Amino acid sequence: MVLGPLGYESVAAGKNGFVCVVQRSWTAGIDVPDFWNPKLRAPICFNPPAVRSYLPQTIKKSEWILTGRSKAQMFDDLKSALARKESPAAEFGAMCYMMSRQGYLGDSVGH
Numbered sequence: 001m002v003l004g005p006l007g008y009e010s011v012a013a014g015k016n017g018f019v020c021v022v023q024r025s026w027t028a029g030i031d032v033p034d035f036w037n038p039k040l041r042a043p044i045c046f047n048p049p050a051v052r053s054y055l056p057q058t059i060k061k062s063e064w065i066l067t068g069r070s071k072a073q074m075f076d077d078l079k080s081a082l083a084r085k086e087s088p089a090a091e092f093g094a095m096c097y098m099m100s101r102q103g104y105l106g107d108s109v110g111h
Helices: 048-053 055-066 071-083
Strands: 002-004 007-009 019-023 042-046
Touching: 002 019, 007 055, 019 055, 042 048, 048 055, 055 071
Parallel strands: none
Antiparallel strands: 002 007, 019 042
């Protein structure tokens, strides 16, 4: 998937159930210093359980930010969605990985 002006869009279909994206800074936790770092690019692949349970949160957080929601509003929206069970909890066996020198994971760690 790639990030477009309205959120993540599929560009290629795979056959193994994994989905790969390049996450941006706002997918981090609320207290992460690099939350608004425009340089951050984190290439990551999700296994099928993570695709079902974690990727929807990444997609939704990105949509909220791209529509102008503030950091606080985005986290309030996420808490509400989890409480209403509109966003799935992490599924057993969910994992992600990526080995890439092109990623930039933050000012304190770089590439």
